[in-house]
Amino acid sequence: MEKKNVVYMFADQLAACALKLYGGNWIDTPNIDRLAQMGTTLDNSVSTFPVSSPYRSMLMTGRYPQTTGHIVNHLCSRHDEIGIADAFSHAGYKTGYVGKWHLHRGSFPDSMACDWVPAGRSRLGWDYWRAYNQHMIYFDGPVHAGDWLSDQVEPHEVNRPQWRGYETDGLWEFSKEFLSENKDDPFILMLSPHQPHKTPGVFAPEKYYENLPERFELPPSVPEEQVEETQEMLRHYLAMILTIDEMLGNLLDFLEENGLMKNTYFVFTSDHGTQLGMHGLPPWEKQYPYEESLKTPFIISGPGIAAGVRSDMLMAPVDIMPTLCSLCSVSIPKTVEGMDLSQKVLGEDAADEREAALTMNYSNAYGSLKEGRQWRGIRTKTHSYIRHFGGCCELYDLQVDPLQMNNLADDPAFEPVFQGLEKTLGEQLAERGDTFCACKELRSWFDSERRVVANAFGPLPHPETEPDWSLL
Incomplete structure (x- = not known):
């Protein structure tokens, strides 16, 4: 039987409510809508921990933050974690990761530095690598292809390539390179643009602002004192969503033109949302227990997936790895804590499903443990x-x-x-x-190098311990 491919594209900080597909009224996103017509839209995809690194650790391992130790941003993943790339590689797949990683310390706390992730287990099994940890350089930004410091002896442009122009265009070119090289083999590609996340730099090319209105209609949950800040934020936020939609269209076009779409599970989603001024909270904030932060878009198309329908199934980030593995007949590692929801995704009404999702936030800061917002x-x-x-x-x-x-x-x-x-x-x-x-009691979970050395169940072995591959 021919193996199925996976393309998993997840934006950063894209709230479901910002899209017309989920009831928004601000902009048209024709390619997101196009994918929805090709597949199934989930109405209850929940980030569960609306912060970047915690979501990504759940996505990559199928394990809860209480186990992985990723309870704030900029922590280094443990080398003994078995990730989704390990599972697919073990099954004979080519694996590729493009874009933001955020499961390492990188250049923390500098968000505008050229940061990257060392080769080896810090990348959790991904082979093709055109990624960075967390920087917010949206134009001509750097990614890393080779090892940590080998650019000292290798040509700079080989080991630290830059995308040309805007990030979504550059990451699309890297994605096309991976897909072109591996279209005759089974593959899994994860693509993580940083948009529509805030940046201290320039948000988006001017052309994406041209058709935006001067003012946006806001819901009644945005109080008067947040209106002007939210109006200003939305112009940048929506412009960046348009760049995401265009990037998605390029991906869909390539897969269709190369006859790959019919055998590929394609997911479009986000790591978490953003408050958008609702509940009187600053529009760029997340970390809150409200739908604007928690609820994410989630569209999946592919073999056996019903087209143009909606599902009310509840999906948590820990469920994504086992579900994708099962859809592709890849063995689910014994380390996984999430649910295999593949039969529900395939439309089996009587299939097991998640009744409740545990949601959480640990700190009033993104990169450290600070009292508040717990x-x-x-x-x-x-x-x-x-x-x-x-x-x-x-x-x-x-x-x-x-x-x-x-x-x-x-x-x-x-x-x-x-x-x-x-x-x-x-x-x-x-x-x-x-x-x-109190979160201050958990500071022993990571060491001075920001490596996870303990979790909710106690101290852990050395953070660079190799995985127990018998669990794969």
């Missing part, structure tokens, strides 16, 4: 429940109140729902070894 929660298809550190709770009926403007935590009519979700939260926290303690 919460845990449960997201179901119909409700979102949040318990903040210190005891304050929130409960929302997402079907009646999608903007989460009416907190039902103290409503006697919803006491059974409240108690049921609190029970589920307690059970899931116990399963993950999460005591929901």
Whole structure:
């Protein structure tokens, strides 16, 4: 049987609600809509930990942050983690990663430096590598192809290539290179542009601003004091979404022109959303337990996937690796903690599905453990429940109140729902070894080199220990 390919494209900080596909009203995204007509759109794809590195660790390993130790950004992944590239490579696939990685310390805390990731286990098994850790240089930015410092003896342009022009154009060229070289073999490509994330530099080429309106209609969950900041943010944010849509179109065109689409599972999604001024929060902020941060677009097309339909199935990041493995008949590593939802994705109504997703945030900072914004929660298809550190709770009926403007935590009519979700939260926290303690108590989880040396279950072996390949 012919092996199936995978292309997984995930934008950075793209909230589902910013797209017309999910009820937005700001811009047209013809290629995102085109993919939706080719595949199935998930209405309950939840980031669960709306911060870059925690999401990426879940995506790459199928394991929770309480296990991987990725509870803030800029930590180095443990070498003994078995990743999705390891699983596919073991099954005979060519593997390629293009774009932002963010599972290493890189040049932290400098976001405008030329940072990269050393070859070997820091890349978790990816072979073709045109990536950077986290920098925000959107024009003529650097990626890394070879080893950490071997550019001292090799030609600079071989080991540290730059994309020419804007990031989405440059990363598309690297993606095309990988696909052209490997189109006759089974492959998995992950593509991670940094857009539409904020940058201290220039956001996007001027042409993407030309057809944007001067003012945008805002939902009632944006209070008056956030309106002007949100209006300014949206011009940059939406311009960058247009660059993403164009990049997606280039990918779809290439796959169709080369006869690859019919045998390829294609996913378009995002690592998390952004607040967009809603709930009175700064528009570029995430880390919050609200749908603008948590809910992500998720479209999947490919063999056996129904076209032009929507699914209310609940998808968490830890489920993505086992689901893709199963769709491609690749063995799921024994280390994986997420659910295989492949049968549900294929439209089997009676298939097992996720009833609830554990949501969380650990810190009031992105790269360090700082008190504040500590919460845990449960997201179901119909409700979102949040318990903040210190005891304050929130409960929302997402079907009646999608903007989460009416907190039902103290409503006697919803006491059974409240108690049921609190029970589920307690059970899931116990399963993950999460005591929901003050974050300062977790600073021993990583060392001075930002390597993970402990997790919720205790101290771990040396962070550069090789994997136990018998678990693959």
